[in-house]
Amino acid sequence: MAIDTIVHSFPYLMKGLAYTIGLTLASVFLSTVLAIVMAMGRSYAKQPIPYLILIYEKIFRGIPLVLIFILLYFGLAGIGIIFDPFIAAIIGLSLHSTAYQIQIYRSAINSIPEGQSIAGRSLGMSKIKVMKYIVLPQMLRLSIPGWSNEFTIVLKDTSIAIAIGVVELMRQGSYIIVQDPGSALYILLFIAFIYFIFVFSINRGLSYLEKRYKISGLEIASYR
Numbered sequence: 001m002a003i004d005t006i007v008h009s010f011p012y013l014m015k016g017l018a019y020t021i022g023l024t025l026a027s028v029f030l031s032t033v034l035a036i037v038m039a040m041g042r043s044y045a046k047q048p049i050p051y052l053i054l055i056y057e058k059i060f061r062g063i064p065l066v067l068i069f070i071l072l073y074f075g076l077a078g079i080g081i082i083f084d085p086f087i088a089a090i091i092g093l094s095l096h097s098t099a100y101q102i103q104i105y106r107s108a109i110n111s112i113p114e115g116q117s118i119a120g121r122s123l124g125m126s127k128i129k130v131m132k133y134i135v136l137p138q139m140l141r142l143s144i145p146g147w148s149n150e151f152t153i154v155l156k157d158t159s160i161a162i163a164i165g166v167v168e169l170m171r172q173g174s175y176i177i178v179q180d181p182g183s184a185l186y187i188l189l190f191i192a193f194i195y196f197i198f199v200f201s202i203n204r205g206l207s208y209l210e211k212r213y214k215i216s217g218l219e220i221a222s223y224r
Contacts, residue, residue: 005183006190009176013187016172017194019086023158023168027093028151034094035101039139040131042102043109053102060099066163068092073164089161097154104146108139148206152199159195169194 038053060068073088083091112135120130159170173191177184 005180005186009173009183009187009190012172012176013169013191013194016167016169019166019168020155020158023086023089023093023161023166024151024155026090027097027158028154030090030094031097031101031154032147034098036105036136036139038098038102039105039109042106044127044131057099057102060095063096065092065096065157066160068096069161069164085161085164085166088164089158089166093154093157093161096157097150100153101147101150104143104150105139107146108142109135111142112138144206144210148203148210151206152202155198155202156195 038056042050042053069089069092072083072092073085076083116134116138117130120134121127125133158166158168161168162170162174165171169191173187176187
């Protein structure tokens with residue numbers, strides 16, 4: 001009975017999974033780019049830029065993700081700004097995740113001994129070159145543990161996009177359950193299993209990446 005239900009529902013769940021993966025990859029890419037730029041701004045830009053970035057962090061870390069989705073999809077529609085549910089979900093996830101990733105990259109920047117930047121400047125490198133060739137590569141390496149955790153959080157948070165009608169994995173599962181309420185337990189357990197497999201695989205892969213690029217003795221804090 002359970003096997004038959006899962007086999008019959010499998011193609012529909014895989015269609016939802018494709019949307020989940022698309023949401024995750026697009027959101028993580030956008031939020032990573034934004035967070036790196038803002039983390040650099042927090043650490044190196046002149047006021048009021050760091051203060052404005054701090055305000056952004058506080059706002060989007062303090063608002064529930066589901067409310068961000070609803071504001072983007074339903075709230076903005078009230079003033080004539082209409083987003084496709086999928087696009088609204090990407091924007092919401094990106095804005096929310098960026099607020100958390102900023103601290104990941106900023107902490108990585110702070111752990112790089114400031115003497116390295118001073119040495120680069122003494123060799124005639126510009127501030128841009130110091131950030132590009134000294135700070136950025138080390139920041140990316142040091143941020144792998146925190147970033148991998150945020151990646152899996154975004155993957156799981158895509159399920160909240162069900163609130164604005166995105167047909168991701170959870171939405172597809174809900175369609176199946178509505179048509180066959182008796183299958184609810186089997187479908188939900190199978191969806192949970194899919195999430196677990198993806199999260200476990202991503203964590204293992206990024207854990208290997210972290211160990212691959214770890215350089216013992218260089219993770220010395222030097223807070224600014």
